[in-house]
Amino acid sequence: MSIREQFRATKKTDIKDENAAAKPLSSGDKTADKLQIQAIAEQIGELQAMLYAANDKKVLVVLQGMDTSGKDGTVNGVFGSINPEGIRVISYKAPSTLELQHDYLWRIHQQVPRKGEIAVFNRSHYEDVLITRVHDWIDAAECKRRYAQINDFERMLSETGTVIIKFFLHISKEEQRARLQERVDDxxxxxxxxxxxLEERKSWDDYQKVYSQAIQATDADHAPWYLIPANSKTHRNLAIANIVLETMQDMKLAYPPAKKELIDLKVK
Structure with missing residues (x-):
């Protein structure tokens, strides 16, 4: 079983049944695991150089999770060895007045990766079927329509050369409490x-439910969801790095063919 298969979500995935503290990839030596993450991150950086040079395919990484689940830490730990020219990180906050004048995917489509680029979404279009449902800003019928629209949107991206990888960073409620307290104490x-x-934390169970529903409704082979146990920050990065590496290796990336006019050229 590949690492991707090990963490792949399904149409039946229910977050409450998943163990956020699981560490199936851990060697038991935290230092060794961190060294492995760095080695994989460097391999991802090498593949990104090929992606950038070929200027053909694109990669979209979606990071979703509860507050403190480690989206920023994932960006630093997994993608920190990539040449900045070939990667863009987009952090989505509450929509602006201008953005609210358009459909909810308007601001998303502007930020999808260009040819040769990796785009990392720190939160994403999925917020429009998550917080909106928890707070009843949209009803079930509208949410169902949005699932269909998101599926169509991601299929279009895939069919036009974008490789999509979606991660849900799964932490326990107790782990979130500890991380929030750490921020208060420091x-x-x-x-x-x-x-x-703290207000959103009161809706923990509702969020677990709507996340499960969103994953079930939008998982697809061309836009797969991966459920990552994230109580351990090191294991979280190890799992995500491996999945990104496997995915990019499957893209069969290579530098462009040599230019005939440059063969045997001597620079004077």
Whole structure:
């Protein structure tokens, strides 16, 4: 079984049945695991150089998860060895007044990866079927329509050369409590703390339900969801790095063919 198969979600995935503390890839040596992550990150960087040079295919990585699940940490740990010219990280916040004047996918489509680029979405279009359902800003019928629209959108991206990888970073409620408390206790991390996170935490069970529903409704072979146990930050990065590496290796990336006019050319 490949690592992708090990973490692949299904149409029956229910988050509440998954163990957020699982560490199936861990060697038991945290230092060794971190060295492995760095080695894989460097391999991803080499593949990205080929992606950028060929200027043909594109990669979209979607990171979703509850507050403190480690989206920023994943960006740093997994994608930190990539040449900045070939990667873009987009963090989605509450939509602006201008964005609200358009359909909910308008701001998303503007940020999808260009040829030769990896785009990492730190939160994404999935917020429009998550927080909107938890707070009853849209009803079930509208949510179902959005699932269909998202499926169509992602299929279009895939059919036009974008490889899509979607990750749900799964932490336990107790782990979130500990991480939020750490931010409160450390003044240097106060900038990370939003009092609104405590209000959203009250809807924990509702979020687990709508996440499960969204994953079930939008998992597809061309846009797969991976459920990543994320209580361990090191294991989280190890799992995601391996999945990204496997996916990019399957893309059969290569540098463009040599230019005939440059063969045997001597620079004077």
């Amino acid at each position: 003044p240097t991390k106060h900038w990370k703390f939003d009092i609104g996170d």
